[in-house]
Amino acid sequence: MKNDTRIENMFFDKKELFVGIDVHKVKWVVTIRTYDLELKTFSMSPLADELERHLKKNYPGALFKFVYECCFSGFWIYDYFFEKGYSIIVTPPNRIYKDGNTIKTDKIDSRKLAFQHSRGLLREVVVPSKIVREYKYIFRIYDKQKMRKGQIVRQIKAMLEQKNHPFKWEKWNKGLVEKLKSLSFEGEIFNLKFKKLINEYEYVVDQITDSEKMIERFEEDPLIGKRIKLLEKIKGIGIISAARLTVYLFDRKDRFENSEKLSHYLGLTPTERSSGETVSRGKSGLYGNKQLRTIIIQLAWITVRKDGALLDKFERVYKRSGSKQKAIVAVARKLMTKIFAVINKEKEYRTNLLDSRKVKAA
Secondary structure (H helix, E strand, O other): OHHHHHHHHHHHOOOEEEEEEEEOOOOEEEEEEOOOOEEEEEEEOOOHHHHHHHHHHHOOOOEEEEEEEOOOOOOHHHHHHHHOOOEEEEEOHHHOOOOOOOOOOHHHHHHHHHHHHHOOOOOOOOOOOHHHHHHHHHHHHHHHHHHHHHHHHHHHHHHHHHOOOHHHHOOOOHHHHHHHHOOOOOOHHHHHHHHHHHHHHHHHHHHHHHHHHHHHHHHHOOOOHHHHHHHHOOOOOOHHHHHHHHHHHOOOOOOOOOHHHHHHHOOOOEEEEEEOOEEEEEEOOOOOOHHHHHHHHHHHHHHOOOOHHHHHHHHHHHHHHOOHHHHHHHHHHHHHHHHHHHHHHOOOOOOOOOOHHHHHHO
16 A cells, blocks of 8 residues: 555656646635646635645645736735745736637636646746835825825815805815815805815825825835936936836836837837728737826826927927827837836936927927
């Protein structure tokens, strides 16, 4: 009996086993297979240590190669297995090969992951460092706070509109907020809600200020701080935007092979499709953060007024296309090309001086 057990243990020694994990909050569905054969598919609690114990017990000595999709859970599963020396990749959901099967279940997804991993078909997500992930999370909180601030302002203005109060026409600023704090309406419940919104607005503004102070401290980071400072020196790019670009795009110098791939990632590269006499043009597929693309377009509108080369690009594309939107996208692409060079060469951004005619035209 002992000899039989020893033989079974030897069978899996150094053998590659591919483990596909379909991740959910309540349960995981796991598939284990060799290159040629599926060994087992089962459901379990969402616990990495429990899965590790199961694999070690039933497949001793095997070389496990894990894969799971990017999902709500983030990268803690990756951290657990990677730090223990296992081979593991995280793959984006849109890169999993579709076989035409309209039936979709957790078991099918788990089996697809294991099978396609065994064939080397899955694209691997480059997992950011833990500190960069923490920075990104702070940005997500910051963006939610900014969003809530906008919602409160709109709600307050709607209440002023309801009462047809003359303050509804005034520009929103700190002085107006002080005036609104002294307002009082006839309806007790309406008045109470109005004051609650004012108090919430001031609280959210304080939270935004705290978040901005934390983001400014990213400059102290030994890995990305220097890049943030380089981007901050570009006219029109403040510390918050510089930190955001660095955290989301330049946390590693080798993330993008060239500026063209960076532009494609951001959806700034034009595409063309033709069939017979029909030609369709548009932007490239956007792989990155949609909000980031919007912010880069906003930065392009600011920097185009401060850099002669960017202004020249805007004018040439606008005259040719008649579209300011296309022109500013072209400017954003050129801006990101110059920023890529700044990061890659670790040299300060060089601004082309505007001549007097172009300053006037801008």
